[in-house]
Amino acid sequence: MTGPSPARKRSVVVTPCGDGGPVLVRGADVVQDAAGTSHVVTRPVVAVCTCEKSQRLPWCDGTHKAVQRGRRRRDDTA
């Protein structure tokens, strides 16, 4: 068998994960951030941050959940 030809490479699939959560990206080799810096993808699926609060941008680090917790607490006390 020969190596994968570009034509046979699986397509890039992007899946959103609810409010404030990341988008899952499958099939990408590189993710480019807003500043134009390229980040190499090393795992089969990556979670790309959309809340912009991650400390490991462009990757999700779960911080959106802390943001949501904070918002809920403010709502409760409001």
Next chain:
Amino acid sequence: MHLPRPRGPLSAAVVGVMSGRAVLDEAALAAEIEALPETVDVLVDDDFHLALWTLYELHYRPFDDASQDWEWEPGLIGVRRALEERLLAEVRFATSEWVHASMAARGDVAERLFALTEMVPGTALTSYLHREATLGQLLEYLQHKSIYHLKESDPQSFVLPRLQGPMKVALAELQYDEYGSGRPQQLHQTLFAAGLEACGLSSEYGAYLDLVPGPTLAVTNVMNLFALRRTLAAAAMGHLGAFEATSSEPCRRVAQGCRRLGLPDTVASYFDEHIEADAVHEQLAFRDICGGMAAEDPQVLGDLFLGAAAYLYSESLAGTALLDAWRDGRSSLLPDQESGNQSDLAAAVAS
């Protein structure tokens, strides 16, 4: 790995049989397990969980001093089953409040599972490791973690054939990442072993078994209770999701604690890897696996919540045991007696 040092009548009986020193009286042992005195806390008891842990381990790696054929010995399976029934009943009872609240909640299954992870009270263990723990305490923590992390993700592999279609694909995708995404040096078990070695601890499988108390063993026992039984596959996946969904933020704190204490980067990078990896895994587990299972069969909903709540509760009991010990100025590990002490073992088996 050697058979563990028994901690009471149940583990003495199991270890005695497996080492060939005692004959199994399955019915008597099962009756003893059914009639355990109320003073035995089945969720965390040392003797109970060491017995069950040793039986489960037959499915993973060999004991140097026991026949591997014990794995499918009907008598030992019967004993395991008796222990499991007690544990399952206690776990159901302890988590029922959260399971009921999640069942009563409306909306998306994944969102309800995420909400459940906020519902079950956790501990301040990783905050403590981040800011306050001594070097010795952080090393103790790694020894507790070695019980599971040297076989990280192996229990969930038993669940693969029990899922179908997209859920099987999602678990395989998650496991592929846990198993290094095609790069043996990135196997999470190997990353953890390298971290242990880098800070002078043993990476030998089971090296700290005799030192970890019941609550730590209970965390992997609850995992195996779900992972090895096909009818509890949904609980195994709820359990997996809750594990992943409460990992990224704590791992960041532990990594910072490792750096604060000047531990080699190899240790911190294990936790760094899990900040990013588990932010992916929590989505795969709760949305693609658990959400998919519930969409296919709404009957599994209760087991998804049971598994998630059981993980969170068992982990908080284990964390509390560590924090309590440290607060009292004690080690969270059991006293280090020379393991494999034959006369101790003989005395325990005879009792």
